Amino acid sequence: MTLFTTTMKSPVGTLRLYATEDALTAIYMENHKGAPVLVANERKDHPVLEAARRQLEEYFAGERVSFDLPLGPAGTPFQQSVWAALREIPLGATWSYANLARHIGREGxxxxxxAANGKNPISIIVPCHRVVGTDGSLTGYAGGVPVKQWLLEHEQRIRAGR
Structure with a gap:
């Protein structure tokens, strides 16, 4: 499988986007903890990468509340179920890890x-930043807790403006 990549500037730093011929597979931040080293062809004119870049720019400008992109993250069936559930967390809302486990029928x-949340390869678009500790605390985030806080505050501003 051939991977394609491009980068974009964002308010949370440079993002590196990856895609196959027909689906977005990953978005990693500059200092993304645990990001794998991927071999990919640089390609700015790739249709999926262009669409992802445009939608992320709209999100960062406060003009987009959801994403409409073909996604193809690689993961186990359990990880896939967690990542699908993440996309159900509304913009500006947070769920605890326990709530997320209950939501997918895996209470306890x-x-x-x-762990599955931490392996999410498509940052921001699959909003793992919306998951917090049971007490509401901002727990770890592969892009760093300050980035997680910025994303949550950004989404609160978008939601307040709607």
Whole structure:
């Protein structure tokens, strides 16, 4: 499978986007903890990468509240179920790991859900930043807790403006 890549500037730093011929597979931040080293062809004119860049720019400008892109993250069936559930968390809202585990029918699996959440390869678009500790605390984030806080505050501003 051939991977294509491009980068874009954003308010949270440079993002590196990856796609196959027909689906977005990953978005990693500059200092993304645990990001794999991927071999990909640089391609700015790739249709999926162009669409992802445009939609992310709209999101950062406060003009987009959801994403409409073909996604193809690689993961186990359990990880896929967690990542699908993340996309159901409304903009500007947060769920705890325990709530997310209950939502996918795996009550008592908050740690496993947290591990799957931490392996989410499509940052921002699959909003793993919307998951917080049971007490509402901002727990770890692969892009760093300050980025997580910025994203949540940005989404609160978008939601307040609607």
């Amino acid at each position: 699996s908050a740690r496993a859900v947290g």
